[in-house]
Amino acid sequence: MDQAPAKPRLNQLREYYDKNEQRLAIAFFIGGFIFDLITLDRIDSWVTVGQQVVYLLVILLALMQMFFEELKPPLDTSKMISLKRWYYDYRTAVIHFFFGNLLNLYTIFFFKSSSLLVSFGFLIVIVFLLVANESARFKSLGLPFKFGLLALCFLAFFSHIVPIFVGQIGMIVFLFSMVVGCLPLVAVGWWIQTYVPTAFEKAKSQILVPMGVVLIAFLALYILKLIPPVPLSVPFVGVYHSVERAQDPEKGLVFKLGHERPWWKFWHNGDQFFLAQKNDKIHVFFRVFSPARFADQVLVRWYWRDNRLGWVLQDSIPIKIHGGREEGFRGYGVKGNYQPGKWKVQIETTDEREIGRVYFELESTPEQPRTFQYDVM
Numbered sequence: 001m002d003q004a005p006a007k008p009r010l011n012q013l014r015e016y017y018d019k020n021e022q023r024l025a026i027a028f029f030i031g032g033f034i035f036d037l038i039t040l041d042r043i044d045s046w047v048t049v050g051q052q053v054v055y056l057l058v059i060l061l062a063l064m065q066m067f068f069e070e071l072k073p074p075l076d077t078s079k080m081i082s083l084k085r086w087y088y089d090y091r092t093a094v095i096h097f098f099f100g101n102l103l104n105l106y107t108i109f110f111f112k113s114s115s116l117l118v119s120f121g122f123l124i125v126i127v128f129l130l131v132a133n134e135s136a137r138f139k140s141l142g143l144p145f146k147f148g149l150l151a152l153c154f155l156a157f158f159s160h161i162v163p164i165f166v167g168q169i170g171m172i173v174f175l176f177s178m179v180v181g182c183l184p185l186v187a188v189g190w191w192i193q194t195y196v197p198t199a200f201e202k203a204k205s206q207i208l209v210p211m212g213v214v215l216i217a218f219l220a221l222y223i224l225k226l227i228p229p230v231p232l233s234v235p236f237v238g239v240y241h242s243v244e245r246a247q248d249p250e251k252g253l254v255f256k257l258g259h260e261r262p263w264w265k266f267w268h269n270g271d272q273f274f275l276a277q278k279n280d281k282i283h284v285f286f287r288v289f290s291p292a293r294f295a296d297q298v299l300v301r302w303y304w305r306d307n308r309l310g311w312v313l314q315d316s317i318p319i320k321i322h323g324g325r326e327e328g329f330r331g332y333g334v335k336g337n338y339q340p341g342k343w344k345v346q347i348e349t350t351d352e353r354e355i356g357r358v359y360f361e362l363e364s365t366p367e368q369p370r371t372f373q374y375d376v377m
Helices: 009-019 021-039 046-069 082-112 118-132 143-166 171-195 197-223
Strands: 233-240 242-248 252-259 273-276 282-289 295-306 310-322 329-335 341-349 354-364 373-376
Touching: 046 082, 046 143, 046 171, 046 197, 082 143, 143 171, 143 197, 171 197, 233 252, 233 341, 242 282, 252 282, 282 295, 282 341, 282 354, 295 329, 310 329
Parallel strands: 233 354, 273 354
Antiparallel strands: 233 282, 242 252, 252 373, 282 329, 295 310, 295 341, 341 354
């Protein structure tokens, strides 16, 4: 009995992809996230920057090709050579992988640059956008949605690249980064208007309008202080009874951090339950990561919890920081005038954008002998 000829391997893969397109889109997102966790370097690493540039260019070129294809009759991929046919069959999956990798990068960067829950919200929005892109409702939007995602990636990319090169952050630097972030898609629109004028109306609706919507959203989030201050981040902040400078033969300048934290409170950074005796001072030690050649200023802001008014600002101490150190710039703030209760200290930029925070509770105790332990950083 004759058997039906086996389907070519490529056709089997294509059929499987068509039947499981949404699941594969999620799998590509997860794959991009895992890939990013393995390969992610410093935010100012040339490898990391180069990777983003390549991904952005590949996505831009692929979307532009799809844009011009819509102006022509549908292609018959069955008559193409294998490599070209493979590109047309799987380019959407490749675009999703690159989008997933880029958005994962920016989620991690933004998450590290703020202790606020908005960072988690940003991740949820990204997952929603990637999954929604495969739903029937968003598929009907087609290229405008993908160009909107690309605009988001361009703006996120330049929002941290421009401060790295300028060496500062702030309103003017952010606005300049938004202008630079719009240039790639604006240049595409100008090129279409100049060389393919019949397609410019389509370009406005599918490329420029989505970019404008994303830009307005970015500006609104910045004004509301919901965009973390990349590329700054606070990898460590803790509360201590003393901070002393010392010289180590191998490490050079180190800081000895005195505390009386019980061994079992391993999740605390120093004395987050602070037992204050007479004349004690509270030391908040922190490390701020910033790129090389970065020089700016942060504020150490002390808040006390009032049962009626909530968190009340008690003090604000400016500290100049310099970037480049692998473990981050080390600094600390000291407070000698305080009262018992719940406290928090926030590390903020000069325009009051939070980078990190630490909570602690303070209790006054009578003078008695005590033994401090020391962490060295």
